[in-house]
Amino acid sequence: MKIIGSLTSPYVRKVRIVFLEKKLEAALELENVWDAKTKIGSLNPLGKVPCLILDDGEAIYDSRVIVEYVDTLSPVGKLIPTESRERATVKTWEALADGIMDAGILARLEATWRPAEQQSQAWIERQMGKVDAALSQMSQELGENAWCHGNQMTLADIAVGCALAWLLLRFPKLEWQTKYANLDGLYQKLMLRSSFIETIPPAA
Incomplete structure (x- = not known):
């Protein structure tokens, strides 16, 4: 493949x-x-x-x-539960994480691709508002739990980790780590895994 x-x-x-x-x-x-x-x-x-x-x-x-x-290709490290309710929960976490990136990308494109005089600050603020709301929801749902869902890492954690890492890369001034300490704790734990270390993007 x-x-x-x-x-x-x-x-x-x-x-x-x-x-x-x-x-x-x-x-x-x-x-x-x-x-x-x-x-x-x-x-x-x-x-x-x-x-x-x-x-x-x-x-x-x-x-x-x-x-x-x-x-589905390997029984090793099952990342998405088979039970319907649990499956939906993990996939909802993924949708929330992807939504952060979707909104962030739209805001970034508006600020970097369009000439300054044509940029809509209202549009940028609307998209970043979605990012802020999603981070707040994530922090609330995570609470004091070790993982986003259940007692082991799932796709939910991977998706959230990728979203948080991307925010650090593209929006370093957002300071979500200070505001949401529990999300930062999860992020730091994920970044110790070889899968995250091997896929660190170049600083560009």
Whole structure:
């Protein structure tokens, strides 16, 4: 199998971490979707990464679909519960984490891609408001628990860890670590795992 993606995409990182935690191998083929010469459209018509290419050539996307598929490939380190209610809870955590990145990316694009005179501060504030609300919800739901759900690491923790790491990379002045000490505790614990260490994005 082959993962098409970039080193800085938090969605790609989530997929790579799941592969590592499941003890499965997949080559990483780097692709810059913002490059005019990108060929990602021939694999994913939405033009997004990650995209997983299976051994038979079939393409699977997006990250939520990929990680759910990969979790079925090996019984090692089950990351998504099979029981429906627990499964929904873990996937809701993932949706919340992905939502942080979705909103953050929209805010960042507005501030970096559009000329200053065309930028909408109201739009940026709206997106960052979503980030703040999601962080607050995460902190409330985590409470004093060791993990987001249950007594061991799940996909919920991986997704949250990727979102928090991306915020540190792209919004270093947000200071969520000071405001939400329990989230920082979870983040620091995750960053000790080899899967997170091996996928640290370049500081760019």
